[in-house]
Amino acid sequence: MSPSKTAKKKAGTTPARPKKEATRKEVHSLEPVDTPAVGQSNGQPQSQQQEGRYVYGVIEARDSVGFGRIGIGGLGESVYSVHHGDVAAVVSKTPVFIFDPTRENALAHEHVIETVMKSNTIIPMSFGTVFRTDDDIREVLKSIYPSLKDVLKQMANKLEFGLKVTWDRDRIVEELKRENEEIHRFQHELTRKHLQSTYFARMQLGRMIDKALSERAAEVVREIYDGLRTVCVASRDNKVIGDKMIMNAAFLIQKDKETEFDAAVNAVAQKFGDRLNFKYTGPWPPYNFVNIRLKLERGSAN
Incomplete structure (x- = not known):
């Protein structure tokens, strides 16, 4: 989107x-x-x-x-x-x-x-x-x-823009349960042994999902940065808030490159479709830089 x-x-x-x-x-x-x-x-x-x-x-x-x-x-x-x-x-x-x-x-x-x-x-x-x-x-x-x-x-002649990216965590978890071989195999084993409801099994599955979510988020964020790196002067990571936000970044842009940066953000957003939500703010003075x-x-x- x-x-x-x-x-x-x-x-x-x-x-x-x-x-x-x-x-x-x-x-x-x-x-x-x-x-x-x-x-x-x-x-x-x-x-x-x-x-x-x-x-x-x-x-x-x-x-x-x-x-x-x-x-x-x-x-x-x-x-x-x-x-x-x-x-x-x-x-x-x-x-x-x-x-x-x-x-x-x-x-x-x-x-x-x-x-x-x-x-x-x-x-x-x-x-x-x-x-x-x-x-x-x-x-x-x-x-x-x-x-x-x-x-x-x-x-x-530089401006700052903010970009916050969120996802539907529950949707991503379901994707990981289907696509992540380790998680899928562990779930199958729990079902086979009727262990789904045990505390230890739930804790272990939760840790596996959290690890996979973190890895997936890092992969997605790298892709976003790769798509924007050539049209910005610098970028900065800020702390993400909540469990749905995976990216909270600031980008320093040459003033005459604003249109080019807009196009790059839109291209990255379209690549991910409705799997991610992008909130793009600015222009700001260079607070983060x-x-x-x-x-x-x-x-x-x-």
Whole structure:
């Protein structure tokens, strides 16, 4: 079957962000901002709360850039750039507090990222990243400038796509019982000796099926990667969730190769027909392929 591709700009809900499991570089950090939770004002009205800066990501830009009054929080705050040389953080003003990861807030965060991506390569920050001042941001941009330049160069004109593949586990188990010679022979022996209901027999059969499922899943995943390897710059495995998912991967694609990658995903999906279900999401900024995280993020609420 053809994969269902969820484009961020078309989705009714925010697609799940791939877990970032890359080893992060240790870099300069600031002291955390003391951030009361949303709804808490430390006895002060919101207008008197300490003002901070919500950071969405880092781009390459020497001149000031504005992205409109689309800042998180629903107050129509302008999204603008804070610079050190030719790198800049994309920020908006906000009271200093913890942002709950509600659907509204998550969509607002992603909308800014999406807007910036239209004209820039962006190193995305985690949701809820808040700092005190523009000067704090400039300080950290300066301290890790070489690393930022290197990452921005590597990620220039590249996009990330996610691919999750699931199967009907019960259907595959029945296939294995018919096709796997070892399992078929063991079942026949159990039937012959009337041992199907014994605890030991069930445990042994279960282990055999689990082993065969794991081997079949690995074989299928290899085939999928083989079909996509030539049209991507890099790929990354993420942890699968549940017993139906066999693949949870991220692919880094040259921006001008998106159509070619789409075609390759469809070709792989058609090869497996209705035996597999493909969920294809993107484009995203390169969450899974950025090996640096600004320790500015320690200023965010954790």
